[in-house]
Amino acid sequence: MSGEQNGPDLSLAEPEARESIRLALAIGSGDRAAERDFALRYLPRVRAMLLARSRNADLASDLLQDVMIESICALRRGQLREASKLTAFVLAIARNVLNSHYRGAARQPESLEFPDDLPDLASAPDRMEAEQRKTMAMKAITVLDPTDKAILQLTLVEGLKPGIIAQKLRLNPDVVRQRKLRATRRVVEFVSGQSQNAPGSHSLTGKVP
Amino acid sequence: MTTCIGTPAEENALAYIEGTLPEIEAERFEEHYFECPVCLAYLQAIQAVGQELAHEPAVRLEPVRRKPALAWPALVWALGAAAALLVIGVAGIRFFAPHPAQPSQAQLAPATPAQTAPAPKSTRPLPAQQTAMELADLALPAFEAPNLRGAGVEANFEEGMSAYGRGDCQAALSALARVSPQDLAARQAQFFSAACRMHKGDLAAAAAGLHKIADEGDSPEQESVLYYLAQIALARNDPATAHRLLLHSIALKGDLERRARVEDQKVLALINRDREAGTGSPDAK
Numbered sequence: 001m002s003g004e005q006n007g008p009d010l011s012l013a014e015p016e017a018r019e020s021i022r023l024a025l026a027i028g029s030g031d032r033a034a035e036r037d038f039a040l041r042y043l044p045r046v047r048a049m050l051l052a053r054s055r056n057a058d059l060a061s062d063l064l065q066d067v068m069i070e071s072i073c074a075l076r077r078g079q080l081r082e083a084s085k086l087t088a089f090v091l092a093i094a095r096n097v098l099n100s101h102y103r104g105a106a107r108q109p110e111s112l113e114f115p116d117d118l119p120d121l122a123s124a125p126d127r128m129e130a131e132q133r134k135t136m137a138m139k140a141i142t143v144l145d146p147t148d149k150a151i152l153q154l155t156l157v158e159g160l161k162p163g164i165i166a167q168k169l170r171l172n173p174d175v176v177r178q179r180k181l182r183a184t185r186r187v188v189e190f191v192s193g194q195s196q197n198a199p200g201s202h203s204l205t206g207k208v209p
Numbered sequence: 210m211t212t213c214i215g216t217p218a219e220e221n222a223l224a225y226i227e228g229t230l231p232e233i234e235a236e237r238f239e240e241h242y243f244e245c246p247v248c249l250a251y252l253q254a255i256q257a258v259g260q261e262l263a264h265e266p267a268v269r270l271e272p273v274r275r276k277p278a279l280a281w282p283a284l285v286w287a288l289g290a291a292a293a294l295l296v297i298g299v300a301g302i303r304f305f306a307p308h309p310a311q312p313s314q315a316q317l318a319p320a321t322p323a324q325t326a327p328a329p330k331s332t333r334p335l336p337a338q339q340t341a342m343e344l345a346d347l348a349l350p351a352f353e354a355p356n357l358r359g360a361g362v363e364a365n366f367e368e369g370m371s372a373y374g375r376g377d378c379q380a381a382l383s384a385l386a387r388v389s390p391q392d393l394a395a396r397q398a399q400f401f402s403a404a405c406r407m408h409k410g411d412l413a414a415a416a417a418g419l420h421k422i423a424d425e426g427d428s429p430e431q432e433s434v435l436y437y438l439a440q441i442a443l444a445r446n447d448p449a450t451a452h453r454l455l456l457h458s459i460a461l462k463g464d465l466e467r468r469a470r471v472e473d474q475k476v477l478a479l480i481n482r483d484r485e486a487g488t489g490s491p492d493a494k
Contacts, residue, residue, distance in 0.1 A: 016244045045243045048252050052226050057260060087243045091236075130257075137257035141265065153267065155227065156259030171427065178429045182463060184223055184255060191254035 020086035027075040035072050043068065043126050046094050053098055055159070063101060067094045133191055140190040147171075148183035155180055217241050218251035226255055344451075344475055345443035349376065349408050350433060352401060366394040370401065378405035396422060400430045407441060416441045432463035439469070443476070448483070452476045 026034030050060035369384030403418030439454035
């Protein structure tokens with residue numbers, strides 16, 4: 001089981017830690033609904049992590065399944081010693097999966113069993129949120145100033161540093177850094193929908209309305 | 210519930226995605242956003258934009274073009290024609306101008322499309338003099354201390370900005386004047402010194418300081434420099450120059466864009482009203 005011999009003190013734990021403990025214990029005791037909760041909770045986080053680390057959406061999607069399966073199987077087997085450290089446990093599995101991939105290990109998830117009774121990992125709420133984000137991101141991009149767009153594209157897609165971008169665009173590197181930060185802040189506000197709540201604060205361009 | 214307002218993401222997310230965040234900090238950030246929905250949303254938003262940008266065609270920006278060099282005979286002809294036009298122009302101005310030529314106020318004139326917008330010049334006393342001066346925003350611009358990892362802040366700059374934060378312009382000016390011109394913070398020191406002078410009402414010295422920064426070329430301070438030069442122009446009752454400077458500031462699309470845009474609307478209204486008043490429009494008040 002969870003390995004917490006004296007039982008965790010739920011009353012003192014922070015809400016996140018309490019939820020971690022609940023999930024770890026429930027999955028360990030065979031609660032399938034808890035596995036679904038676990039997937040709902042960690043899918044977006046692990047996806048964000050894998051995408052950031054791999055910079056490859058397809059690879060991140062593939063590895064995401066492995067991480068979730070491996071995590072759930074490990075929790076079923078009671079491999080998590082301290083239930084409150086569920087997040088660190090999942091993160092460690094995600095890093096291992098990613099590292100194994102890059103080391104070229106012909107690996108399978110540790111469990112190897114691929115149980116049939118795993119929760120649906122294509123969680124609907126998560127997909128809906130991702131779709132909404134995608135729509136907002138597309139809108140944010142359409143109204144970006146061309147130079148800001150180029151800077152973000154060269155940064156986020158090409159992975160270039162401000163110095164190189166500055167040479168390409170014939171700008172001062174400080175200006176590139178500044179514009180990159182401003183543009184990032186604006187698109188994040190736009191995508192997060194914060195700009196919609198602050199009237200008139202989401203003008204992304206210099207176009208005269 | 211998290212009490213985080215997204216600061217860790219603002220500080221780390223971009224570098225994390227770029228892969229430039231040191232591994233230990235990247236891991237710390239991961240541990241944070243795995244538990245923090247605010248920072249997770251921030252990160253996901255940047256990733257969503259990055260993914261969409263990956264599907265977009267690469268932005269092709271017009272490079273700064275150099276005009277093709279003219280062949281030697283054409284160059285001679287062009288120079289000759291330019292000289293002739295200059296002579297004719299000068300003669301024409303002397304012959305036809307009703308008043309002596311006014312001194313140029315356009316020390317800052319980078320060619321941008323924004324400059325093509327009408328910016329009538331008017332140096333005669335304005336009927337709405339008070340309004341133009343009232344528009345001027347001479348308050349001290351906000352200063353945000355940089356959050357640079359491992360970068361020490363120059364002691365004089367720190368002292369100066371501490372005084373600046375307290376609104377003590379005299380002490381700020383004194384400390385900022387001691388910042389070495391070779392220091393990384395020199396340009397910022399120059400800018401905030403000018404801001405102090407502007408706030409104290411020494412508009413000529415403030416404008417000189419700001420022009421000096423502008424003359425050094427594009428910099429992170431450029432937008433603020435243009436914006437505050439516009440404020441000084443307004444304080445000097447010169448809405449036409451203020452309008453032109455505000456357009457330059459807006460064209461940089463920075464933090465002050467919205468503020469400059471709103472103000473420029475007011476300045477334009479003022480200019481139009483003055484123009485009507487100057488032409489004796491019956492509607493002008």
